[in-house]
Structure formats: C-alpha cells, structure tokens
Amino acid sequence: MKKSIIIPFVVGSVFAVQAALAQSTATQSVNLTVSTVYKISTSGNPSALTVTTGTAGTDALTSVSDNSTTYSITQNFGNTVKITANLDAVLQAGYTLNLNMASTKGTSAGSVNISNATSGSALSVVTGINRGADAGQTISYTFAALASAGMLTSTTRTVTLTLTN
Numbered sequence: 001m002k003k004s005i006i007i008p009f010v011v012g013s014v015f016a017v018q019a020a021l022a023q024s025t026a027t028q029s030v031n032l033t034v035s036t037v038y039k040i041s042t043s044g045n046p047s048a049l050t051v052t053t054g055t056a057g058t059d060a061l062t063s064v065s066d067n068s069t070t071y072s073i074t075q076n077f078g079n080t081v082k083i084t085a086n087l088d089a090v091l092q093a094g095y096t097l098n099l100n101m102a103s104t105k106g107t108s109a110g111s112v113n114i115s116n117a118t119s120g121s122a123l124s125v126v127t128g129i130n131r132g133a134d135a136g137q138t139i140s141y142t143f144a145a146l147a148s149a150g151m152l153t154s155t156t157r158t159v160t161l162t163l164t165n
Contacts, residue, residue, distance in 0.1 A: 081163060096143070101137065
C-alpha cells in the first residue's frame with residue numbers, strides 16, 4: 001500500500017515540474033537598426049597666424065604655421081567618404097592659407113591651398129576614408145603673404161570641414 005501512495009505522488013510531482021517549466025519562458029521580437037552616422041569634430045581653434053618677417057629683396061614674406069589642433073571622425077557609411085574644406089570668404093590676392101589634415105583611415109591630400117575655396121567650391125583634403133573612427137588627427141595651417149600685397153589688418157576666416165560622401 002505504501003507503494004501505491006508514493007507512485008501517484010511522484011507522478012503528480014513530475015507533472016507539476018513540467019507545468020512550471022512551460023510557464024517560465026517568454027519571447028520578444030527586437031527590431032535592430034543602425035543608421036548612417038557621419039560625425040566630425042575639432043579640438044578648438046588654431047593660434048593666430050601673424051606674418052612678422054621676411055628676407056630683404058624677396059617678395060614672399062616668411063610664412064607661419066600652426067599644428068596645435070586636431071580633428072576626429074566617426075563614420076559607418078562606406079569607403080567613399082571624404083573631408084572637404086572651405087572658407088566663409090576668399091582671401092585677397094597675395095595672401096595664401098594652406099591646410100594639411102593627417103589621416104590614418106583615408107588619404108590626406110597634403111598641403112591644400114584653400115585661399116579661394118568657398119562653400120560652392122570646397123576642396124577635398126582627405127579622401128577614401130574607411131568605415132570606423134579616426135581620432136586625434138593633426139590639422140596644420142600655413143599662412144603666407146607677399147610684401148607686394150601690403151599689410152593685412154587682423155581678419156578672421158571661418159574654415160568649414162565637411163565629412164561627406
């Protein structure tokens with residue numbers, strides 16, 4: 001008689017455990033998307049570029065440079081993105097502003113004269129940028145002037161860097 005009482009108890013316990021397991025799970029559908037991401041930032045503004053000297057008998061004054069700023073990018077679009085640069089207004093004849101941007105993800109164009117590049121004529125400064133991030137890359141500016149152009153009172157130009165495909 002003890003056997004007959006124990007067997008129904010064990011069988012009932014197995015059904016109770018199976019019922020509890022069937023109710024202990026749930027499922028959800030999660031929709032995942034990664035949108036196109038284009039981000040570019042700079043570390044700040046370069047120092048003032050002031051030409052103060054030249055060589056006697058030479059029209060080209062001694063150029064000045066600054067490489068104290070950096071840029072960083074993040075992009076997931078593809079291998080066809082680039083960085084372009086332009087000024088908010090052209091420089092007068094006789095003054096030249098060159099830009100050089102380093103890159104480990106793309107190909108730097110080297111020293112690019114952006115003196116006459118405006119929003120409608122932005123110039124490529126880094127091309128072939130691969131997906132991913134490029135952080136802390138050096139931005140170098142070189143400002144040159146001709147003595148024949150005369151003095152230039154302090155003027156500010158805004159350089160726009162655009163990450164684009």
